[in-house]
Amino acid sequence: MRVRSFLPLALLATTFALAAQTPAPRPLVQRIGAALDAVPAIDNHTHLLEPSPFRPELQATAPVLLRSSNPIFVSVLKERFGVTWAASRGEDMDTEALAARKVLMERLGGEAAYWKDHLALTRTAVALVNQEWPEGTNGTTLRWVPFATTLLLPLPAESLASRDPMTRADLGRSRDALMKLLRLAGLSREPATLDAYLAFVDAQLDRWKAQGAVAVKFYDAYQRTLVFADVPRARAAALYAKGRRTALGRQDYLALQDHLARHIFLACGKKGLPVHIHTSHGGGPFLRLQEADVRNLESVLCDPRYFGTHFVLIHGGAPQHEAAAYLSANKSHVWIDLSAMPFLYARTEMVRALRIYLLFSPERTLFSTDSPGGPLVPAGAEVTHIALSRHLRECLAEALAGLVEDGVWDESRALDVGRSVLQGNARRLYGFP
Numbered sequence: 001m002r003v004r005s006f007l008p009l010a011l012l013a014t015t016f017a018l019a020a021q022t023p024a025p026r027p028l029v030q031r032i033g034a035a036l037d038a039v040p041a042i043d044n045h046t047h048l049l050e051p052s053p054f055r056p057e058l059q060a061t062a063p064v065l066l067r068s069s070n071p072i073f074v075s076v077l078k079e080r081f082g083v084t085w086a087a088s089r090g091e092d093m094d095t096e097a098l099a100a101r102k103v104l105m106e107r108l109g110g111e112a113a114y115w116k117d118h119l120a121l122t123r124t125a126v127a128l129v130n131q132e133w134p135e136g137t138n139g140t141t142l143r144w145v146p147f148a149t150t151l152l153l154p155l156p157a158e159s160l161a162s163r164d165p166m167t168r169a170d171l172g173r174s175r176d177a178l179m180k181l182l183r184l185a186g187l188s189r190e191p192a193t194l195d196a197y198l199a200f201v202d203a204q205l206d207r208w209k210a211q212g213a214v215a216v217k218f219y220d221a222y223q224r225t226l227v228f229a230d231v232p233r234a235r236a237a238a239l240y241a242k243g244r245r246t247a248l249g250r251q252d253y254l255a256l257q258d259h260l261a262r263h264i265f266l267a268c269g270k271k272g273l274p275v276h277i278h279t280s281h282g283g284g285p286f287l288r289l290q291e292a293d294v295r296n297l298e299s300v301l302c303d304p305r306y307f308g309t310h311f312v313l314i315h316g317g318a319p320q321h322e323a324a325a326y327l328s329a330n331k332s333h334v335w336i337d338l339s340a341m342p343f344l345y346a347r348t349e350m351v352r353a354l355r356i357y358l359l360f361s362p363e364r365t366l367f368s369t370d371s372p373g374g375p376l377v378p379a380g381a382e383v384t385h386i387a388l389s390r391h392l393r394e395c396l397a398e399a400l401a402g403l404v405e406d407g408v409w410d411e412s413r414a415l416d417v418g419r420s421v422l423q424g425n426a427r428r429l430y431g432f433p
């Protein structure tokens with residue numbers, strides 16, 4: 001999830017009504033939850049290291065459960081940083097929480113100790129961290145997932161940028177990042193031919209892997225479409241050459257990107273790098289649901305040429321849960337990531353979605369929070385991570401208990417599935433010890 005908004009300020013809504021008394025969990029849910037509490041999680045998708053100031057004016061443009069007023073964020077803000085939430089306090093909450101965070105970090109003995117404490121608190125063995133550069137990741141507990149979308153922009157992309165201001169800003173950052181990658185590879189600009197650019201791409205994937213990357217992430221649902229057509233090399237090479245002389249129109253640029261993306265999909269399979277793809281709603285007013293629809297990936301996911309690559313459907317293809325679940329169901333190379341869903345959906349909807357994933361693809365469903373930092377929650381990603389880790393564990397226990405009650409599994413098998421979702425599936429996918 002990338003949280004942006006250009007909508008005008010609307011009414012600030014308080015959502016304490018959501019904190020209405022929750023009934024005590026059923027004994028079966030409690031037993032499963034308690035047993036799974038002992039299992040540390042591998043969190044497949046987070047933004048733990050992404051600083052982003054709290055911007056209270058954006059609250060009313062976000063889904064209700066992604067607002068700072070979500071009771072699970074309110075309680076963690078108090079518990080972890082001693083900050084009392086109130087809509088009227090605005091940025092003061094961020095200032096106070098960040099000061100408390102600094103004190104806590106000093107008391108614990110520095111940044112490494114702070115993250116160790118945070119991961120212990122959330123019972124996280126490994127968190128995958130989405131960001132452009134590896135800074136802050138450590139190759140063990142905080143593992144890096146860089147952005148492959150950056151590699152799809154070898155040429156100026158005005159025809160893509162002109163669609164909306166968010167895409168323009170995103171593309172600007174991505175192009176800057178690509179220019180930096182080229183410079184680091186000893187190149188002053190994009191190579192002269194497509195073949196030479198693809199050689200740079202292959203080498204870049206190797207460099208990322210050597211720097212600790214465990215997967216690569218495509219967020220093209222924000223910048224273009226998840227339709228990746230099968231564009232032949234000769235046409236792509238001609239478009240690349242043309243694009244170096246004159247600006248490519250939108251359709252031509254997309255066709256070039258389609259070829260680049262499919263090249264990266266295949267290369268990642270050979271290099272043992274799983275491919276993460278954002279497949280869901282998203283922040284800001286410009287993401288187009290039809291373009292972000294997980295079913296657009298069918299032509300890649302069902303093509304046997306790509307069966308050697310592991311694809312992770314980030315955010316579970318929501319709202320097309322069942323389509324995503326089925327895309328994963330009968331393919332050993334397609335995985336479901338649960339991230340973002342715990343702050344998009346209330347418990348009832350989250351449990352319902354989990355049941356579908358577990359019925360279709362229990363061996364390839366991955367525990368994941370998304371844990372966004374600002375601008376919607378004071379103190380950033382740690383607050384959302386603590387809250388969403390707990391919340392998703394509770395939903396998982398409830399979904400598993402329901403499947404036991406429905407006679408799908410016995411309790412022992414349900415616990416095995418729970419352990420797999422929390423960490424076993426991710427260990428297999430990434431080859432973690």
Ligand SMILES: [Zn+2]
Binds near residue numbers: 045046
């Ligand atoms: Zn995300």
